[in-house]
Amino acid sequence: MDFTLDPDTVAIAEAVLRFVEREVLPLQERHHDLLGSERTLFDASGRYVPEVLALRQQVRKRSAELGFYTLFGDEKLGGGGLGAQAMVHVQEALNHRVGPAQPLVQTVVLPSPFTNGLSPVLRHLNPEVLARYRDGIASGDKTLCFGLSEPDAGSDAFGMKTRAVRDGDEWVLTGTKQWITNSPYADYAMVFALTDPEAAARHKGGVTGFFVDTRAPGFSVPRVINTMGHLGGDTGVIVLDGVRVRDEYRLGEVGRGLAVAMDGVNAGRMGMAASCLGLARWALDQALEYAKVRKTFGVPIAEHQAIQFMLADSAMDIYAAKAMIQNCAWRLDSGQASTAQVSMVKAFSTEMLGRVMDRSIQIHGGMGLTNELRLEDGYRFARVMRIPDGTGEIQRRTIARQLLTGQADL
Numbered sequence: 001m002d003f004t005l006d007p008d009t010v011a012i013a014e015a016v017l018r019f020v021e022r023e024v025l026p027l028q029e030r031h032h033d034l035l036g037s038e039r040t041l042f043d044a045s046g047r048y049v050p051e052v053l054a055l056r057q058q059v060r061k062r063s064a065e066l067g068f069y070t071l072f073g074d075e076k077l078g079g080g081g082l083g084a085q086a087m088v089h090v091q092e093a094l095n096h097r098v099g100p101a102q103p104l105v106q107t108v109v110l111p112s113p114f115t116n117g118l119s120p121v122l123r124h125l126n127p128e129v130l131a132r133y134r135d136g137i138a139s140g141d142k143t144l145c146f147g148l149s150e151p152d153a154g155s156d157a158f159g160m161k162t163r164a165v166r167d168g169d170e171w172v173l174t175g176t177k178q179w180i181t182n183s184p185y186a187d188y189a190m191v192f193a194l195t196d197p198e199a200a201a202r203h204k205g206g207v208t209g210f211f212v213d214t215r216a217p218g219f220s221v222p223r224v225i226n227t228m229g230h231l232g233g234d235t236g237v238i239v240l241d242g243v244r245v246r247d248e249y250r251l252g253e254v255g256r257g258l259a260v261a262m263d264g265v266n267a268g269r270m271g272m273a274a275s276c277l278g279l280a281r282w283a284l285d286q287a288l289e290y291a292k293v294r295k296t297f298g299v300p301i302a303e304h305q306a307i308q309f310m311l312a313d314s315a316m317d318i319y320a321a322k323a324m325i326q327n328c329a330w331r332l333d334s335g336q337a338s339t340a341q342v343s344m345v346k347a348f349s350t351e352m353l354g355r356v357m358d359r360s361i362q363i364h365g366g367m368g369l370t371n372e373l374r375l376e377d378g379y380r381f382a383r384v385m386r387i388p389d390g391t392g393e394i395q396r397r398t399i400a401r402q403l404l405t406g407q408a409d410l
């Protein structure tokens, strides 16, 4: 196997980094008073303040103008259609360069792979309806969210209670969605609801997807869910109180909603894994630099074997994750079944980032715990990533099932 990247992919990653270095990071620096602290980033309800939303929109639109925002969108949707190998390379490079907690970079320069931007889920929307919305989404002007999980339905999506009941040419949606990323700010939501509860109870379909305008009567986001010590964020609760959606706004066939929802899950998991890889490399760089300059007992701490072992363990973790990610991306691009591999990559890379961030904090001593170095932010991010897009246990369940049915092809 040869994972040498083609020159075009290398050039694209360099162009994205140039954009971030020349335009986005300087913009962020100019607005440091606003963006540098969560006390000014969020309002009392935990939502981004309007000025921050405007800056994020400005960066999205500029990224779209330059062709970056839609790089990984399906060609059928008018996106760049770049494959998994290109995607993981760009995500790794970007996260390695910027590190964690950059409010104008992460999920802004490039959207989260299937929950925003030119999501593969949009391929299931009626082409005439899509035509009305596509340009707004592709230009970064409008954003999306993906509403599958509920208070009583996360790993087991069939446990959802949100109902969609047909009424003539319309569907009436009622229920509550929880943990929905970008829901407090999204213009449109891809919402999944029960249309046949009996079929869903037998895990045989019964769920249907809908494209919903978040300004529709009955649609509200009553609260933001703050996690891991943050003062705000982008994950919210959606309440659907008799929201009317025309049938033409359905996503895919009636009863096939979970298949629609899972379309793009590979891209999401690979994108997350590659971001974790980039952040782990960033954290190891910080630890290496610090270990060379910080002295104890008359020598740089890099000379202590205990520190060297932590550096080496992190390098092993990163190398293993990188090899898995590259191999899996190559499998996906060459059309090989990779269900077990994608689950291994997602679980391993997110857990790997936790270990690497932890060691980097340890190497920094007390400095590692300060907010300024962003290591503790990276540590919290790593802990969070083990839950969404399938928990570590759900990934292991998938891997084991693939092994037990002889499909893992290791």
Ligand SMILES: Cc1cc2nc3c(=O)[nH]c(=O)nc-3n(C[C@H](O)[C@H](O)[C@H](O)COP(=O)(O)OP(=O)(O)OC[C@H]3O[C@@H](n4cnc5c(N)ncnc54)[C@H](O)[C@@H]3O)c2cc1C
Pocket: 115, 146, 147, 148, 149, 151, 152, 153, 154, 155, 156, 178, 179, 180, 181, 182, 227, 235, 384, 387, 388, 389, 390, 391, 392, 393, 394, 397
């Ligand atoms: C930051 C963040 C962003 C998110 N964004 C979105 C989003 O945009 N859209 C969306 O729809 N959802 C989103 N989610 C929801 C996410 O997908 C769920 O939290 C996740 O699937 C887990 O579901 P749960 O929280 O209900 O946990 P549960 O499913 O209740 O699981 C609880 C525990 O039991 C374990 N478990 C469950 N079933 C099994 C089993 N069969 N075998 C072994 N262990 C099991 C789990 O691994 C976990 O440890 C987000 C979550 C977070 C934290």
